[in-house]
Amino acid sequence: DTEVTQTPKHLVMGMTNxxxxxxxxxxxxxxxxxYKQKAKxxxxxxxxxxxxKLSINESVPSRFSPECPNSSLLNLHLHALQPEDSALYLxxxxxQAQGGYEQYFGPGTRLTVT
Amino acid sequence: xxxxxxxxSMDSYEGxxxxxxxxxxxxxxxxxxxxxxxxxxQGPRFIxxxxxxxxxxxxxxxxxxxxxxSSTLSLPRVSLSDTAVYYCLVGDFRGGYQKVxxxxxxxxxxxx
Numbered sequence: 155d156t157e158v159t160q161t162p163k164h165l166v167m168g169m170t171n172x173x174x175x176x177x178x179x180x181x182x183x184x185x186x187x188x189y190k191q192k193a194k195x196x197x198x199x200x201x202x203x204x205x206x207k208l209s210i211n212e213s214v215p216s217r218f219s220p221e222c223p224n225s226s227l228l229n230l231h232l233h234a235l236q237p238e239d240s241a242l243y244l245x246x247x248x249x250q251a252q253g254g255y256e257q258y259f260g261p262g263t264r265l266t267v268t
Numbered sequence: 269x270x271x272x273x274x275x276x277s278m279d280s281y282e283g284x285x286x287x288x289x290x291x292x293x294x295x296x297x298x299x300x301x302x303x304x305x306x307x308x309x310q311g312p313r314f315i316x317x318x319x320x321x322x323x324x325x326x327x328x329x330x331x332x333x334x335x336x337x338s339s340t341l342s343l344p345r346v347s348l349s350d351t352a353v354y355y356c357l358v359g360d361f362r363g364g365y366q367k368v369x370x371x372x373x374x375x376x377x378x379x380x
Contacts, residue, residue: 158311185365196355196370197312204365244311248366255300255361257368259311 157181158260160245166266169235175263177228177245186228187257188220189244197244203228235267272356272371279377286343288374290356293337298360301332301339302368306353312370315354316341343376351378 158179167173177186185204189197202210203222211220217239219231228245242264248257273291280286292301300319304312316323318330318339329342343350353375359368 187365196373199367199369202365202367209365210367242309246311248361250361255302255366256314256317257304257312257366259313262309262311264309 158245158247158258160243160260160263162263163261164264164266166268167232167235168268169237171235172231172233174232175230175243175245175265177230177260178226179247179258180226181247181249181258182225183247183249183258184225185248186222187246187248188228188230189246189259191242191244191262193241201230232265235265237267240265240267271369272358274354274356274371274374276372277375277377279379280346281379282347283345286346286350286376288341288343288354288356288376289338290341290371291338292356292358295336295358296360298362299358300360301330301336302357302359303328303330303341304355304357304370306355306373312355346376346378348378348380350376352376 161176187202188200191197200214201220206222217234221229242262244262245260246257302317303315305315306312316328316330320332323330331340353373355370355373357368
């Protein structure tokens with residue numbers, strides 16, 4: 155199984171709502187990532203977990219709260235978001251492969267904040 | 269992190285070989301060069317990765333000169349389905365994870 159799954163595929167939420175995005179992988183990867191991608195822009199790194207510990211937080215606002223309950227699961231909790239947070243949220247996991255390092259990306263969650 | 273520079277867009281006819289060059293003048297000793305492909309509303313997909321010289325897999329080749337300040341992704345005989353954005357990334361993976369910054373990407377349009 156070389157797949158990263160993300161749920162939900164689409165999410166519409168109001169600025170006062172609380173919601174969560176979920177990411178799952180069963181490849182045994184010990185590094186997991188959250189990226190944000192606005193339309194026609196490259197993905198921007200938000201968080202990195204390595205061995206279930208937060209290793210990188212790219213100065214992301216506190217209204218985004220990541221969680222890594224176990225080595226296969228990554229959540230992104232959302233609260234009091236702004237319309238400008240509307241974007242495609244991508245999850246990835248990675249492992250060291252022969253000659254380098256490869257990130258596997260999920261299909262993303264399309265988030266719309268109203 | 270080493271910054272990458274690549275053309276914003278390229279057009280190619282079907283069946284042609286496409287070469288996309290990426291500049292990374294500040295690449296560090298431990299950095300690897302990785303290329304990803306992304307279709308609209310999908311996550312990026314790994315294409316190829318290298319450290320130096322030439323790497324080839326079933327879909328592409330990656331050419332890296334000795335000074336490693338640039339790299340060239342070569343796609344042989346492109347088809348319409350290769351129309352996508354191609355990202356060049358540079359980064360290392362010490363600490364069990366990879367911290368990379370995506371550049372602007374090259375939008376490849378394959379023309380029938």
